Amino acid sequence: MGLSRSHHCGPPPNSVGSPISGDMPCNDHRLHAGGCVCLCTYPPRSPRRQMAKPGMLDCSVVCLLFLRVLRGTCAGPRRPAEPKHSYPARAPLCRKQPERPGPARPGPFIKGNRRSLCDSVRLRSSPFSPSLIAIKTPQLPRPVRRFLPASHGRRGGALRRPRGATDCLAHVFRRLDLEDLAASAPLVCRGWRRAAADPSLWRALDLRRDHLARFMPWSPLAAAFALRYGVATRFSLPGFLRLCLARAQGSADHLALPPLLASTADELQHISLQCPRLRRLALPALPAGDEARLVDLIPRWPLLEHLELDAKPSATFFPALAEQLGRHCPKFASLKTSGAVKPEDAAALATWLPGLRSLCLDRSYLPKQELLAILAGCRNLRELSARCCVGFDEGDEEIARRGARIERFDVAGSRAVDELEEDVMAGGGDGLCDSSYVDWARDGHCSQSQEERD
Amino acid sequence: MEVDKGKGEAEETRKVAEADRDTVTLKSSDGKLFEVSKEAAARLSTVLAGMIAGGSIDDNGTDLKQIGSEALENVVDYCNKHANSIPSAALISSSISFNTAPFKEPEEWERKFVDRLSHDALFDLVEAANFLGMERLLDVTCHKISEMMKGKSPDQIREVFNIKNDYTKEELEEIRQELAWAFYDD
Known part of the structure; x- marks a missing residue:
């Protein structure tokens, strides 16, 4: 068997008539009543955190040796855990129960420990945890099981947001021009606003194609912005660029700028900060000073x-x-x-x-x-x-x-x-x-x- | 004895027919069956291609529970039409190029195909194409829908797609103010 099997408190699943009864902690606890931290801890923590308290190592070694002598079946800890989440008879630790008990906790373990050791302490300390409150009821494992599907359901529910519709809308929006995406789609309804705010829709920012018709102050886009967003005559290409970059939230990977920018230096600086993931970049003719700037920004x-x-x-x-x-x-x-x-x-x-x-x-x-x-x-x-x-x-x-x-x-x-x-x-x-x-x-x-x- | 022999022959011919079968049968959510050529299905739909390659195609009709019969009929129709049209050379050649235009304009027959659909059928088709991983059909249908939105005001869009305006006045005002920063900070 060796070290391959992890050890649980209480009777091992297969051992009928084991000397360790469900009402008691494991043998080790009787030995280390003051604070065995190694063997009946759950959930196992990462070794890194465990190593932070070197004193525990001795205890685990003692327990390991003890177990090897005592039982052939249960050969010791695979990963000793930090004391914070352990269930043994350390009253101050038990009081700090995790609010959400680990879903995969095995039944016998809960049964053995809770009743005998930390019942009252836990109930007082974390009144909001349903599974812990339920400990007082006669059948122990059941409330835990009931808690599980509920928590899963909640998680699944978060994933099952109106996804189908939003997905398809995203497909349509992906083929929409930036103007429509910025000036019309978010104003249609709440769902559309959410869908249009998806950063992935703002990844490819081609402001160069037809730029004279699209972004000049007399363009339909400028009129739409003046009408719907109250920017009056302030609409400008740099402003629209800033808007697009903000929507992209750093995910912009394709950017083409037209030769209309009044001050390319500011825009270059802005782009270099906002677009760390840029893959394709097209720039208009730059003044000599900005050429040097571009070299620095690469x-x-x-x-x-x-x-x-x-x-x-x-x-x-x-x-x-x-x-x-x-x-x-x-x-x-x-x-x-x-x-x-x-x-x-x-x-x-x-x-x-x-x-x-x-x-x-x-x-x-x-x-x-x-x-x-x-x-x-x-x-x-x-x-x-x-x-x-x-x-x-x-x-x-x-x-x-x-x-x-x-x-x-x-x-x-x-x-x-x-x-x-x-x-x-x-x-x-x-x-x-x-x-x-x-x-x-x-x-x-x-x-x-x-x-x-x- | 003779009966047995006849049975065996029938079995054999059935097997041969199955091996030779070049169509797959698809079953919509309401139980209707549609046949489509294996080659076209595999070429146009990544999901169906995976199923054919993985051998998970059911001869009695592969269940597509997410797709209604009307949408599936359109999908099959599209596959058949696509099989008949010869893709132009421009579509096949792939090369690194300076301009990035991944989307190719719909061809004439594709345009006609989506033009005759009602709005509901079109949306169902988008979902079906999305579900089946049919990139080109998704392109064509979404392109059609995006054309319906192009250059329209929010009111017009709501009218076209029959969408209820669920914004409150406060929210609209908030949206109105939301973008000012981009244009006023200089």
Whole structure:
């Protein structure tokens, strides 16, 4: 038998005519009337808490030895418990009975202990516990059993809230636009308000799609907010963003911001605090100061997988950004941006983000050397899009050869810089390239493929 | 002897037929039976797929106690129609992509399918789809319901879905005040 069997006070279940009668505590208690804490304790506590009182260990060892000698059947404690919940003849401990007795307490145990030891004390000390009050009735185990289903029922009842209906409503709400979810649904009735407050509905916050029609002060949403929430003319996109983030309660994982925010710094700060679980982030063009800020905030989004920056941070900040992403975002796999790619940018990509699976540099100034460096550095790319770029030719054989291993490799519409533009480049540098070449490519030559993409 | 032989043959043919059976029989809460092709059921419903794979399909009708006959009829109807339509290539191809649009617009026949349903039937169908784990049907039906709500005021929504306004004046005022913080703290 050994230590595998746990010991209960009172007669062991199978032993008919055991020397220990139900009216008495176990033998050990007679021995340690002053306070045996080890063998007849229930429910067993975690060893960690037990170890807090080292004195108990001696007692348990004594009891264990005693039991081994006395009975072959009941071989001792598996887990000695802390004295707080023990039932032996320690009056001061008994007085502190747990209010809800453990549901799985075995019958013989209750019978043996309660009557003989702590009856009166317990009744006085915890008058609210039904099972304990019931001890005075003749049949002992029954009230305990009656108590069990009742408590289970209550617990089950909590789970059986009007779940079916709310579940289906949640499915519908999940397909509802944020505007309707914010401005209409909560006002319909109480049930809808509860359902619409579910944080999981606010996880994907795409404030970019159709943002001009949806979030400008003259939009239906602003009118609805003015009418129903009394915000009059104060409706603003940052306010709506704050609202959405508050509703998401930290669960937002997809966020896309439109280029309308007056002060991106505040919003970035807010987002970094409110969205620790962010996986996909799309940001508008940032002022230089905010680019530096963004670099500092990256560690706050350890789950980040996809980053979309309408304008590539300048070569001052981009390498630092790539480094932060490589260091702090182990799942980072996809980057989309557009701007002038310098040799140091390409080197940073190859150094810090070699595991990148998807890269989009459409409408960038991307010299051939830089593209080749990226292709050589990021060996895990499965998708590379460099459409309508300036700096290499779409038909370039070397690039096509290097890109052949990538599943989706698209460089349509890209072309090398011609003589005149090269002159301008030589004198221009970063700023000129950003404004003239990229805009030129963005506006004029790529409208067709832009439409395709959208 | 001959009778026995005939019996044995019949038994055999029955067994063969069972092995070849490519439909499952579903039983609604009110005891009506419906047949649907095994392939379509397994493809469209994760729950039925699990049951078929686990061998817990009952030949005399798998009990679906949570689903009424009308909703189950619609489910079966949807499965049959879906089996006939060929999914477009765009639906099959899966790839990492820059834009996240997990929901594909309902196809023409799906639109027609949900348009002819009454509100009650539609809600029952949502519950049935939810219960059976039919993601696409859930998409289509919920999309239809969300379209009914789109851009409507709370009053209009209550009218469309016949919902009683159980708010008190105080509660409405509370809700009215609730969001001001987001717009006034600057």
